[in-house]
Amino acid sequence: MFETILPEEIEQRSFAIIEEELGEQVLNPVQAPVIKRVIHTTADFDYVENLCFSEQAVEKGVRALKDGACIVTDTEMARAGINKRALARFGGEAFCFISDEEVAREAKARGVTRASVSMERAASLHRPLVVAIGNAPTALARLYELTREGKISPELVIGVPVGFVHVVEAKELFLQSEVPHIVARGRKGGSNVAAAICNALLYLAGGRTL
Amino acid sequence: MFETILPEEIEQRSFAIIEEELGEQVLNPVQAPVIKRVIHTTADFDYVENLCFSEQAVEKGVRALKDGACIVTDTEMARAGINKRALARFGGEAFCFISDEEVAREAKARGVTRASVSMERAASLHRPLVVAIGNAPTALARLYELTREGKISPELVIGVPVGFVHVVEAKELFLQSEVPHIVARGRKGGSNVAAAICNALLYLAGGRTL
Numbered sequence: 001m002f003e004t005i006l007p008e009e010i011e012q013r014s015f016a017i018i019e020e021e022l023g024e025q026v027l028n029p030v031q032a033p034v035i036k037r038v039i040h041t042t043a044d045f046d047y048v049e050n051l052c053f054s055e056q057a058v059e060k061g062v063r064a065l066k067d068g069a070c071i072v073t074d075t076e077m078a079r080a081g082i083n084k085r086a087l088a089r090f091g092g093e094a095f096c097f098i099s100d101e102e103v104a105r106e107a108k109a110r111g112v113t114r115a116s117v118s119m120e121r122a123a124s125l126h127r128p129l130v131v132a133i134g135n136a137p138t139a140l141a142r143l144y145e146l147t148r149e150g151k152i153s154p155e156l157v158i159g160v161p162v163g164f165v166h167v168v169e170a171k172e173l174f175l176q177s178e179v180p181h182i183v184a185r186g187r188k189g190g191s192n193v194a195a196a197i198c199n200a201l202l203y204l205a206g207g208r209t210l
Numbered sequence: 211m212f213e214t215i216l217p218e219e220i221e222q223r224s225f226a227i228i229e230e231e232l233g234e235q236v237l238n239p240v241q242a243p244v245i246k247r248v249i250h251t252t253a254d255f256d257y258v259e260n261l262c263f264s265e266q267a268v269e270k271g272v273r274a275l276k277d278g279a280c281i282v283t284d285t286e287m288a289r290a291g292i293n294k295r296a297l298a299r300f301g302g303e304a305f306c307f308i309s310d311e312e313v314a315r316e317a318k319a320r321g322v323t324r325a326s327v328s329m330e331r332a333a334s335l336h337r338p339l340v341v342a343i344g345n346a347p348t349a350l351a352r353l354y355e356l357t358r359e360g361k362i363s364p365e366l367v368i369g370v371p372v373g374f375v376h377v378v379e380a381k382e383l384f385l386q387s388e389v390p391h392i393v394a395r396g397r398k399g400g401s402n403v404a405a406a407i408c409n410a411l412l413y414l415a416g417g418r419t420l
Contacts, residue, residue: 001348001351001352001354001355002347002348002351002376002379002380005375005376007323010373010375010376013374013375014373014374014375017374017375018374040373040374041372041400042372042398042400043372043373043374043377043396043397043398043399044254044398075290075291076290076291077287077290077291077401077402077405079290080285080286080287080289080290081285081286081287081401113217137212138211138212141211141212142211144211145211162251162252162253163220163224163250163253164223164224164227164228164250164253165215165220165223165224165227166212166215166220167253169212170212186253187253188252188253188254189253190251190252190400190402191287191291191402192287192400192401192402195287
Protein backbone atom coordinates (compact mmCIF):
# COMPACT_ATOMS: atom_id res chain seq x y z
CA MET A 1 0.00 0.00 0.00
CA PHE A 2 1.28 3.48 -0.85
CA GLU A 3 4.45 1.78 -2.07
CA THR A 4 4.30 3.07 -5.60
CA ILE A 5 5.82 6.43 -4.65
CA LEU A 6 9.43 6.70 -3.58
CA PRO A 7 10.28 8.62 -0.40
CA GLU A 8 12.02 11.32 -2.47
CA GLU A 9 8.88 11.78 -4.51
CA ILE A 10 6.79 12.01 -1.35
CA GLU A 11 9.09 14.76 -0.16
CA GLN A 12 8.79 16.62 -3.46
CA ARG A 13 5.02 16.34 -3.47
CA SER A 14 4.88 17.44 0.14
CA PHE A 15 6.88 20.56 -0.60
CA ALA A 16 4.64 21.25 -3.57
CA ILE A 17 1.56 21.03 -1.36
CA ILE A 18 3.19 23.31 1.22
CA GLU A 19 3.95 25.87 -1.51
CA GLU A 20 0.44 25.64 -2.80
CA GLU A 21 -1.04 26.20 0.64
CA LEU A 22 1.30 29.08 1.34
CA GLY A 23 -0.47 30.66 -1.61
CA GLU A 24 0.41 34.29 -2.00
CA GLN A 25 2.45 34.54 1.17
CA VAL A 26 5.88 35.62 0.02
CA LEU A 27 8.76 34.07 1.91
CA ASN A 28 12.28 35.44 1.87
CA PRO A 29 13.81 33.18 -0.81
CA VAL A 30 16.94 32.44 1.24
CA GLN A 31 14.91 31.52 4.30
CA ALA A 32 12.18 29.68 2.40
CA PRO A 33 13.83 26.21 2.33
CA VAL A 34 14.26 26.34 6.10
CA ILE A 35 10.70 27.49 6.78
CA LYS A 36 9.25 24.92 4.40
CA ARG A 37 11.25 22.08 5.92
CA VAL A 38 9.99 23.00 9.37
CA ILE A 39 6.42 22.97 8.06
CA HIS A 40 7.16 19.63 6.40
CA THR A 41 8.29 18.29 9.79
CA THR A 42 5.38 19.65 11.82
CA ALA A 43 2.49 20.21 9.36
CA ASP A 44 2.18 23.49 11.23
CA PHE A 45 2.02 26.65 9.17
CA ASP A 46 2.42 28.83 12.28
CA TYR A 47 6.15 28.61 11.65
CA VAL A 48 5.80 31.01 8.74
CA GLU A 49 5.19 33.67 11.37
CA ASN A 50 7.22 32.23 14.26
CA LEU A 51 10.61 31.73 12.68
CA CYS A 52 12.89 34.73 13.09
CA PHE A 53 16.21 35.01 11.30
CA SER A 54 19.03 37.36 12.24
CA GLU A 55 20.77 39.01 9.32
CA GLN A 56 22.19 36.41 6.94
CA ALA A 57 21.53 33.65 9.45
CA VAL A 58 20.93 31.06 6.75
CA GLU A 59 24.03 32.07 4.79
CA LYS A 60 26.15 31.96 7.94
CA GLY A 61 24.83 28.55 8.98
CA VAL A 62 25.34 27.07 5.53
CA ARG A 63 28.84 28.53 5.28
CA ALA A 64 29.79 27.15 8.71
CA LEU A 65 28.52 23.66 7.92
CA LYS A 66 30.27 23.68 4.55
CA ASP A 67 33.46 24.59 6.38
CA GLY A 68 33.09 21.58 8.68
CA ALA A 69 31.37 23.09 11.73
CA CYS A 70 30.00 20.62 14.24
CA ILE A 71 26.46 20.64 15.60
CA VAL A 72 25.71 20.48 19.31
CA THR A 73 22.15 19.71 20.40
CA ASP A 74 20.51 19.81 23.81
CA THR A 75 18.73 16.45 23.41
CA GLU A 76 19.55 13.03 22.04
CA MET A 77 16.30 13.28 20.12
CA ALA A 78 17.44 16.32 18.16
CA ARG A 79 20.79 14.65 17.50
CA ALA A 80 19.00 11.52 16.28
CA GLY A 81 17.04 13.60 13.79
CA ILE A 82 20.06 15.21 12.17
CA ASN A 83 21.28 13.75 8.90
CA LYS A 84 24.70 12.72 10.15
CA ARG A 85 25.78 11.47 6.74
CA ALA A 86 25.19 14.90 5.20
CA LEU A 87 27.03 16.50 8.11
CA ALA A 88 29.99 14.12 7.89
CA ARG A 89 30.38 14.91 4.18
CA PHE A 90 31.67 18.34 5.19
CA GLY A 91 33.70 17.01 8.11
CA GLY A 92 31.26 17.88 10.89
CA GLU A 93 30.03 15.78 13.78
CA ALA A 94 26.91 15.96 15.94
CA PHE A 95 27.33 16.11 19.71
CA CYS A 96 24.94 15.96 22.64
CA PHE A 97 26.26 15.99 26.19
CA ILE A 98 22.99 15.73 28.13
CA SER A 99 23.36 12.01 28.90
CA ASP A 100 27.01 12.14 29.99
CA GLU A 101 27.35 10.82 33.51
CA GLU A 102 29.93 13.45 34.33
CA VAL A 103 27.51 16.17 33.22
CA ALA A 104 24.80 14.70 35.45
CA ARG A 105 27.17 14.55 38.43
CA GLU A 106 28.36 18.10 37.97
CA ALA A 107 24.83 19.45 37.52
CA LYS A 108 23.72 17.76 40.73
CA ALA A 109 26.72 19.01 42.69
CA ARG A 110 26.21 22.59 41.49
CA GLY A 111 22.42 22.56 41.71
CA VAL A 112 21.98 23.51 38.05
CA THR A 113 20.38 21.67 35.15
CA ARG A 114 22.18 19.07 33.05
CA ALA A 115 21.14 21.09 30.01
CA SER A 116 23.01 24.07 31.36
CA VAL A 117 26.21 22.09 32.07
CA SER A 118 25.95 20.47 28.64
CA MET A 119 26.34 23.93 27.07
CA GLU A 120 29.55 24.46 29.03
CA ARG A 121 30.79 21.21 27.51
CA ALA A 122 29.95 22.63 24.09
CA ALA A 123 32.03 25.71 24.91
CA SER A 124 34.99 23.55 25.87
CA LEU A 125 35.02 21.87 22.44
CA HIS A 126 36.73 24.96 21.00
CA ARG A 127 35.48 24.13 17.51
CA PRO A 128 33.29 26.06 15.09
CA LEU A 129 29.74 25.21 16.15
CA VAL A 130 26.12 25.39 15.20
CA VAL A 131 24.22 25.00 18.48
CA ALA A 132 20.67 23.67 18.09
CA ILE A 133 18.36 23.76 21.10
CA GLY A 134 14.89 22.25 20.76
CA ASN A 135 13.96 21.47 24.31
CA ALA A 136 15.65 23.10 27.29
CA PRO A 137 15.24 26.83 27.93
CA THR A 138 18.00 26.57 30.54
CA ALA A 139 20.37 25.38 27.80
CA LEU A 140 19.49 28.40 25.68
CA ALA A 141 19.83 30.78 28.63
CA ARG A 142 23.20 29.31 29.68
CA LEU A 143 24.39 29.45 26.09
CA TYR A 144 23.47 33.13 26.01
CA GLU A 145 25.48 33.78 29.17
CA LEU A 146 28.47 31.89 27.75
CA THR A 147 28.38 34.02 24.60
CA ARG A 148 28.26 37.17 26.76
CA GLU A 149 31.22 35.91 28.78
CA GLY A 150 33.13 35.26 25.56
CA LYS A 151 33.43 31.56 26.33
CA ILE A 152 31.68 30.41 23.19
CA SER A 153 31.08 32.04 19.87
CA PRO A 154 28.69 29.89 17.82
CA GLU A 155 28.52 30.37 14.07
CA LEU A 156 24.76 30.03 14.45
CA VAL A 157 22.32 29.40 17.29
CA ILE A 158 19.13 27.52 16.44
CA GLY A 159 16.92 28.46 19.38
CA VAL A 160 13.67 26.54 19.18
CA PRO A 161 12.90 25.12 22.63
CA VAL A 162 9.23 24.33 23.13
CA GLY A 163 7.14 24.92 26.19
CA PHE A 164 5.37 27.03 28.72
CA VAL A 165 7.91 28.06 31.35
CA HIS A 166 10.92 30.31 30.60
CA VAL A 167 10.83 29.33 26.93
CA VAL A 168 9.62 32.63 25.52
CA GLU A 169 12.07 34.61 27.69
CA ALA A 170 15.05 32.44 26.78
CA LYS A 171 14.32 32.95 23.10
CA GLU A 172 13.98 36.69 23.51
CA LEU A 173 17.56 36.83 24.82
CA PHE A 174 18.84 35.72 21.45
CA LEU A 175 16.30 37.66 19.44
CA GLN A 176 17.82 40.79 20.92
CA SER A 177 21.43 39.67 20.63
CA GLU A 178 24.12 40.04 17.99
CA VAL A 179 24.73 36.29 17.87
CA PRO A 180 23.61 34.84 14.52
CA HIS A 181 20.37 33.00 15.22
CA ILE A 182 17.27 31.30 13.92
CA VAL A 183 14.64 31.41 16.66
CA ALA A 184 11.04 30.21 16.79
CA ARG A 185 9.41 33.10 18.63
CA GLY A 186 6.81 32.07 21.21
CA ARG A 187 6.13 28.73 22.80
CA LYS A 188 6.44 26.45 19.80
CA GLY A 189 9.48 24.50 18.67
CA GLY A 190 10.91 21.11 19.58
CA SER A 191 13.70 18.66 18.99
CA ASN A 192 12.12 17.79 15.65
CA VAL A 193 12.13 21.46 14.63
CA ALA A 194 15.77 21.85 15.72
CA ALA A 195 16.77 18.83 13.64
CA ALA A 196 14.71 19.99 10.65
CA ILE A 197 16.47 23.36 10.60
CA CYS A 198 19.89 21.68 10.81
CA ASN A 199 18.95 19.39 7.94
CA ALA A 200 17.61 22.24 5.82
CA LEU A 201 20.96 24.02 6.22
CA LEU A 202 22.87 20.81 5.45
CA TYR A 203 20.85 20.25 2.28
CA LEU A 204 21.44 23.84 1.19
CA ALA A 205 25.14 23.34 1.91
CA GLY A 206 25.03 20.26 -0.32
CA GLY A 207 23.41 22.18 -3.15
CA ARG A 208 19.90 20.77 -2.86
CA THR A 209 17.11 23.23 -3.50
CA LEU A 210 14.52 21.62 -1.21
CA MET B 211 19.65 32.26 34.71
CA PHE B 212 16.33 30.41 35.21
CA GLU B 213 18.27 27.98 37.40
CA THR B 214 16.20 28.47 40.51
CA ILE B 215 13.48 26.10 39.35
CA LEU B 216 14.09 22.38 39.06
CA PRO B 217 13.10 20.57 35.85
CA GLU B 218 10.37 18.68 37.74
CA GLU B 219 8.91 21.97 38.91
CA ILE B 220 9.02 23.34 35.38
CA GLU B 221 7.04 20.32 34.25
CA GLN B 222 4.48 20.79 36.99
CA ARG B 223 4.08 24.47 36.21
CA SER B 224 3.80 23.70 32.51
CA PHE B 225 1.01 21.24 33.10
CA ALA B 226 -0.73 23.77 35.35
CA ILE B 227 -0.56 26.36 32.56
CA ILE B 228 -1.88 23.82 30.05
CA GLU B 229 -4.80 23.02 32.37
CA GLU B 230 -5.51 26.69 32.86
CA GLU B 231 -5.53 27.35 29.13
CA LEU B 232 -7.71 24.36 28.45
CA GLY B 233 -10.20 26.22 30.60
CA GLU B 234 -13.60 24.66 30.48
CA GLN B 235 -12.77 22.06 27.87
CA VAL B 236 -13.46 18.76 29.55
CA LEU B 237 -11.03 15.98 28.67
CA ASN B 238 -11.72 12.31 29.24
CA PRO B 239 -9.89 11.83 32.56
CA VAL B 240 -8.16 8.63 31.45
CA GLN B 241 -6.95 10.22 28.22
CA ALA B 242 -6.09 13.59 29.76
CA PRO B 243 -2.50 12.77 30.83
CA VAL B 244 -1.71 11.64 27.28
CA ILE B 245 -3.29 14.68 25.64
CA LYS B 246 -1.62 17.07 28.06
CA ARG B 247 1.80 15.51 27.57
CA VAL B 248 1.47 15.89 23.81
CA ILE B 249 0.57 19.56 24.28
CA HIS B 250 3.53 19.89 26.64
CA THR B 251 5.76 18.48 23.89
CA THR B 252 4.39 20.60 21.05
CA ALA B 253 2.81 23.69 22.66
CA ASP B 254 0.04 22.93 20.19
CA PHE B 255 -3.50 22.76 21.56
CA ASP B 256 -4.81 21.33 18.29
CA TYR B 257 -4.07 17.91 19.75
CA VAL B 258 -7.10 18.24 22.02
CA GLU B 259 -9.16 17.76 18.88
CA ASN B 260 -6.77 15.61 16.84
CA LEU B 261 -6.04 12.75 19.19
CA CYS B 262 -8.43 9.83 18.76
CA PHE B 263 -8.49 6.92 21.18
CA SER B 264 -10.04 3.53 20.49
CA GLU B 265 -11.95 2.02 23.37
CA GLN B 266 -9.75 1.67 26.45
CA ALA B 267 -6.65 2.45 24.39
CA VAL B 268 -4.88 4.10 27.32
CA GLU B 269 -5.73 1.28 29.72
CA LYS B 270 -4.54 -1.31 27.18
CA GLY B 271 -1.28 0.50 26.52
CA VAL B 272 -0.55 0.98 30.21
CA ARG B 273 -1.36 -2.64 30.97
CA ALA B 274 0.88 -3.89 28.15
CA LEU B 275 3.84 -1.75 29.25
CA LYS B 276 3.37 -2.82 32.87
CA ASP B 277 3.48 -6.41 31.68
CA GLY B 278 6.80 -5.80 29.93
CA ALA B 279 5.73 -5.06 26.35
CA CYS B 280 8.42 -3.65 24.08
CA ILE B 281 8.07 -0.52 21.98
CA VAL B 282 8.92 -0.44 18.28
CA THR B 283 9.27 2.94 16.60
CA ASP B 284 9.63 3.88 12.94
CA THR B 285 12.44 6.40 13.55
CA GLU B 286 15.57 6.63 15.67
CA MET B 287 14.32 10.03 16.72
CA ALA B 288 11.17 8.62 18.30
CA ARG B 289 13.22 5.90 19.99
CA ALA B 290 15.63 8.53 21.31
CA GLY B 291 12.72 10.40 22.89
CA ILE B 292 11.35 7.45 24.82
CA ASN B 293 12.25 7.20 28.50
CA LYS B 294 14.13 3.92 28.25
CA ARG B 295 14.75 3.79 31.98
CA ALA B 296 11.02 3.88 32.70
CA LEU B 297 10.47 1.22 30.04
CA ALA B 298 13.22 -1.05 31.37
CA ARG B 299 11.72 -0.92 34.85
CA PHE B 300 8.89 -3.10 33.54
CA GLY B 301 11.17 -5.29 31.45
CA GLY B 302 10.51 -3.64 28.07
CA GLU B 303 12.97 -2.52 25.43
CA ALA B 304 12.71 0.04 22.62
CA PHE B 305 13.48 -1.08 19.08
CA CYS B 306 13.85 0.70 15.76
CA PHE B 307 14.86 -1.21 12.64
CA ILE B 308 14.97 1.62 10.12
CA SER B 309 18.76 1.95 10.15
CA ASP B 310 19.53 -1.78 9.89
CA GLU B 311 21.66 -2.44 6.85
CA GLU B 312 19.78 -5.64 6.16
CA VAL B 313 16.48 -3.73 6.16
CA ALA B 314 17.92 -1.21 3.70
CA ARG B 315 19.16 -3.97 1.41
CA GLU B 316 15.86 -5.82 1.45
CA ALA B 317 13.84 -2.65 0.86
CA LYS B 318 15.98 -1.80 -2.14
CA ALA B 319 15.75 -5.31 -3.58
CA ARG B 320 11.96 -5.39 -3.21
CA GLY B 321 11.38 -1.77 -4.25
CA VAL B 322 9.55 -0.90 -1.04
CA THR B 323 10.37 1.55 1.73
CA ARG B 324 12.72 0.80 4.60
CA ALA B 325 9.92 1.89 6.92
CA SER B 326 7.70 -0.81 5.49
CA VAL B 327 10.32 -3.56 5.88
CA SER B 328 11.05 -2.34 9.41
CA MET B 329 7.47 -3.19 10.37
CA GLU B 330 7.98 -6.75 9.12
CA ARG B 331 10.97 -6.94 11.45
CA ALA B 332 8.69 -5.83 14.28
CA ALA B 333 6.29 -8.66 13.39
CA SER B 334 9.11 -11.18 13.52
CA LEU B 335 9.97 -10.23 17.12
CA HIS B 336 6.98 -12.26 18.33
CA ARG B 337 6.78 -10.27 21.55
CA PRO B 338 3.99 -8.15 23.02
CA LEU B 339 4.41 -4.76 21.36
CA VAL B 340 3.37 -1.17 21.41
CA VAL B 341 4.15 0.14 17.92
CA ALA B 342 4.69 3.90 17.74
CA ILE B 343 4.86 5.56 14.33
CA GLY B 344 5.60 9.28 14.15
CA ASN B 345 6.99 9.70 10.69
CA ALA B 346 6.39 7.19 7.92
CA PRO B 347 2.90 6.64 6.54
CA THR B 348 4.22 3.57 4.70
CA ALA B 349 5.18 2.07 8.07
CA LEU B 350 1.65 2.63 9.33
CA ALA B 351 0.09 1.24 6.15
CA ARG B 352 2.32 -1.87 6.18
CA LEU B 353 1.61 -2.38 9.87
CA TYR B 354 -2.09 -2.30 9.06
CA GLU B 355 -1.66 -4.95 6.37
CA LEU B 356 0.37 -7.13 8.74
CA THR B 357 -2.39 -6.95 11.35
CA ARG B 358 -4.93 -7.92 8.68
CA GLU B 359 -2.76 -10.86 7.65
CA GLY B 360 -2.51 -11.96 11.28
CA LYS B 361 1.25 -11.55 11.28
CA ILE B 362 1.35 -9.05 14.10
CA SER B 363 -1.08 -8.23 16.85
CA PRO B 364 0.11 -5.11 18.67
CA GLU B 365 -1.23 -4.38 22.13
CA LEU B 366 -1.48 -0.76 20.97
CA VAL B 367 -0.67 1.21 17.83
CA ILE B 368 0.37 4.82 18.28
CA GLY B 369 -0.28 6.21 14.81
CA VAL B 370 0.94 9.77 14.61
CA PRO B 371 2.93 10.20 11.39
CA VAL B 372 3.15 13.81 10.22
CA GLY B 373 2.90 15.12 6.71
CA PHE B 374 1.13 15.90 3.52
CA VAL B 375 1.18 12.76 1.39
CA HIS B 376 -0.61 9.52 2.39
CA VAL B 377 -0.52 10.49 6.04
CA VAL B 378 -4.22 11.17 6.52
CA GLU B 379 -5.19 8.01 4.63
CA ALA B 380 -2.77 5.78 6.57
CA LYS B 381 -4.22 7.04 9.83
CA GLU B 382 -7.78 6.46 8.68
CA LEU B 383 -6.96 2.77 8.19
CA PHE B 384 -6.43 2.39 11.92
CA LEU B 385 -9.21 4.76 12.93
CA GLN B 386 -11.60 2.35 11.27
CA SER B 387 -9.95 -0.82 12.56
CA GLU B 388 -10.42 -2.98 15.63
CA VAL B 389 -6.74 -2.73 16.55
CA PRO B 390 -6.28 -0.72 19.78
CA HIS B 391 -4.95 2.66 18.74
CA ILE B 392 -4.15 6.24 19.58
CA VAL B 393 -4.12 8.24 16.35
CA ALA B 394 -3.58 11.93 15.63
CA ARG B 395 -6.24 12.53 13.00
CA GLY B 396 -5.14 14.75 10.13
CA ARG B 397 -1.69 15.88 9.08
CA LYS B 398 -0.13 16.63 12.41
CA GLY B 399 2.02 14.36 14.53
CA GLY B 400 5.71 13.56 14.59
CA SER B 401 8.43 11.53 16.24
CA ASN B 402 8.25 13.84 19.24
CA VAL B 403 4.50 13.20 19.54
CA ALA B 404 5.02 9.44 19.25
CA ALA B 405 7.63 9.53 22.01
CA ALA B 406 5.48 11.79 24.20
CA ILE B 407 2.55 9.37 24.03
CA CYS B 408 4.83 6.42 24.90
CA ASN B 409 6.21 8.36 27.85
CA ALA B 410 2.76 9.39 29.06
CA LEU B 411 1.75 5.72 29.11
CA LEU B 412 4.98 4.74 30.85
CA TYR B 413 4.47 7.38 33.54
CA LEU B 414 0.89 6.22 34.06
CA ALA B 415 2.18 2.65 34.31
CA GLY B 416 4.61 3.85 36.98
CA GLY B 417 1.84 5.47 38.98
CA ARG B 418 2.62 9.10 38.15
CA THR B 419 -0.36 11.34 37.69
CA LEU B 420 1.27 13.78 35.25
